[in-house]
Amino acid sequence: MTSVSTNLSKFSTCDVSDGLLNRNGDLYGGFFPNLQKWSGSSEHSVAGKAYTVLFAPCDDPREEVNYIDSVPPGSFIVIALTVPLQLECAPYTRIPQALYGGLMSTRAQYQGACGSVVFGRVRDLEEHKALGFPVFSYGLGSCAARMAVKPVGVNVPLQILSHHDEFRTINPGDYIVGDCHGIVRIPAAVDTEELTKYIEKSVEVDESIAGDVKDGKPLKASQKERRAVLKKFTQ
Numbered sequence: 001m002t003s004v005s006t007n008l009s010k011f012s013t014c015d016v017s018d019g020l021l022n023r024n025g026d027l028y029g030g031f032f033p034n035l036q037k038w039s040g041s042s043e044h045s046v047a048g049k050a051y052t053v054l055f056a057p058c059d060d061p062r063e064e065v066n067y068i069d070s071v072p073p074g075s076f077i078v079i080a081l082t083v084p085l086q087l088e089c090a091p092y093t094r095i096p097q098a099l100y101g102g103l104m105s106t107r108a109q110y111q112g113a114c115g116s117v118v119f120g121r122v123r124d125l126e127e128h129k130a131l132g133f134p135v136f137s138y139g140l141g142s143c144a145a146r147m148a149v150k151p152v153g154v155n156v157p158l159q160i161l162s163h164h165d166e167f168r169t170i171n172p173g174d175y176i177v178g179d180c181h182g183i184v185r186i187p188a189a190v191d192t193e194e195l196t197k198y199i200e201k202s203v204e205v206d207e208s209i210a211g212d213v214k215d216g217k218p219l220k221a222s223q224k225e226r227r228a229v230l231k232k233f234t235q
């Protein structure tokens with residue numbers, strides 16, 4: 001049997017967002033804005049289960065944890081800062097230090113992770129590129145985070161400040177799909193098999209519409225006609 005991650009990685013994040021928006025009524029189509037993809041294949045999506053890591057200021061009473069040496073195979077590492085260190089507007093993070101670097105990607109890749117997304121800064125850009133390991137973040141930095149923040153929680157819910165002062169929670173075990181547009185989250189509760197069926201159909205329908213348009217058919221008329229079949233998949 002093909003794994004859920006393998007099936008999801010066939011789709012672009014746009015395809016997945018179409019599924020989450022049109023089938024599941026998710027206003028944002030699962031998209032988390034303002035992330036940049038720095039490394040890994042420019043053609044393929046990557047998908048995996050979220051392995052979440054929370055970073056807090058160094059004076060936080062919680063003990064520092066080692067998250068990098070127990071990354072589960074197939075997982076998508078998701079790193080975020082505590083809420084007071086997040087910003088709604090650019091640069092989206094209050095700290096200039098980088099939370100993640102090349103050695104971490106080296107270890108993550110060895111353990112079979114599929115990618116890392118950092119809601120903050122990363123460093124060692126050339127190392128991620130040389131590894132071909134997909135890394136996403138808000139921005140870049142050169143200084144390690146050691147004196148500013150530390151990882152304090154693994155497999156904990158992460159609150160992400162999105163926009164309009166709204167927080168959205170990424171839970172461990174949610175599916176994350178990433179490509180050049182950024183990342184999309186599929187909540188663990190969503191039936192991925194049904195969602196995959198919908199997305200496959202929706203991609204097929206869009207291909208037919210593109211064919212119609214190339215043959216000179218008006219776009220709106222073709223969309224209306226071809227997309228009618230998708231209604232069946234949303235009930």
Ligand SMILES: O=C([O-])CC(=O)C(=O)O
Nearest residue numbers: 100101102103104144145
């Ligand atoms: O030292 C750090 O904090 C991160 C780093 O550069 C690496 O993983 O290579």
Ligand code: NI
Nearest residue numbers: 101102103124
């Ligand atoms: Ni480094």
